[in-house]
Amino acid sequence: EPEVTQTPSHQVTQMGQEVILRCVPISNHLYFYWYRQILGQKVEFLVSFYNNEISEKSEIFDDQFSVERPDGSNFTLKIRSTKLEDSAMYFCASTPWGQGYSPLHFGNGTRLTVT
Amino acid sequence: AQKVTQAQTEISVVEKEDVTLDCVYETRDTTYYLFWYKQPPSGELVFLIRRNSFDEQNEISGRYSWNFQKSTSSFNFTITASQVVDSAVYFCALSEARGGGADGLTFGKGTHLIIQP
Numbered sequence: 001e002p003e004v005t006q007t008p009s010h011q012v013t014q015m016g017q018e019v020i021l022r023c024v025p026i027s028n029h030l031y032f033y034w035y036r037q038i039l040g041q042k043v044e045f046l047v048s049f050y051n052n053e054i055s056e057k058s059e060i061f062d063d064q065f066s067v068e069r070p071d072g073s074n075f076t077l078k079i080r081s082t083k084l085e086d087s088a089m090y091f092c093a094s095t096p097w098g099q100g101y102s103p104l105h106f107g108n109g110t111r112l113t114v115t
Numbered sequence: 116a117q118k119v120t121q122a123q124t125e126i127s128v129v130e131k132e133d134v135t136l137d138c139v140y141e142t143r144d145t146t147y148y149l150f151w152y153k154q155p156p157s158g159e160l161v162f163l164i165r166r167n168s169f170d171e172q173n174e175i176s177g178r179y180s181w182n183f184q185k186s187t188s189s190f191n192f193t194i195t196a197s198q199v200v201d202s203a204v205y206f207c208a209l210s211e212a213r214g215g216g217a218d219g220l221t222f223g224k225g226t227h228l229i230i231q232p
Contacts, residue, residue, distance in 0.1 A: 045219025
């Protein structure tokens with residue numbers, strides 16, 4: 001069964017550094033998402049992406065964050081200048097028709113540690 | 116604004132007991148979608164079920180069953196004859212339909228289910 005793939009599985013970075021988290025969504029899916037989960041807390045929506053542009057973003061997704069689909073397969077989340085509070089598990093997800101019509105397929109996540 | 120409340124932070128039962136995880140939601144939309152996800156200790160998020168607001172029929176899948184009641188804004192999840200492998204954090208989530216499918220899911224805080232052998 002096709003899977004959403006995220007790399008790396010764990011990223012350690014220093015405060016103030018830029019970090020790029022990578023995702024390869026399922027190939028025929030059209031909607032892409034980033035969520036984050038601070039350790040021990042609930043999963044929080046960051047951003048959704050459709051037709052090569054951001055569809056919706058949460059209050060968490062401020063100017064430090066950006067997303068890009070640089071080619072036909074990758075979907076990236078960039079954090080420009082990381083802060084300690086950005087430490088979390090970041091999940092990429094995709095769905096063919098939008099999550100109201102089909103469930104999200106999540107990747108296994110990237111654990112980001114900011115020191 | 117939408118909100119999902121999972122009042123049970125942690126539940127511990129002995130194997131083979133039945134257990135119900137509660138989920139109460141708030142939304143002003145008449146069309147919305149409800150989900151349950153499982154997060155085992157390995158950390159991935161596993162989809163369990165999706166329900167739309169027009170379908171109040173209860174669903175059973177093996178040992179899992181879901182009770183959706185619009186009158187009480189609840190979407191509860193029952194595991195029958197629990198097994199140790201059911202130990203995980205379970206999240207209830209809500210999506211409103213206004214965004215044409217691109218809306219973010221609002222998750223509850225999760226219920227940590229511990230099944231003791």
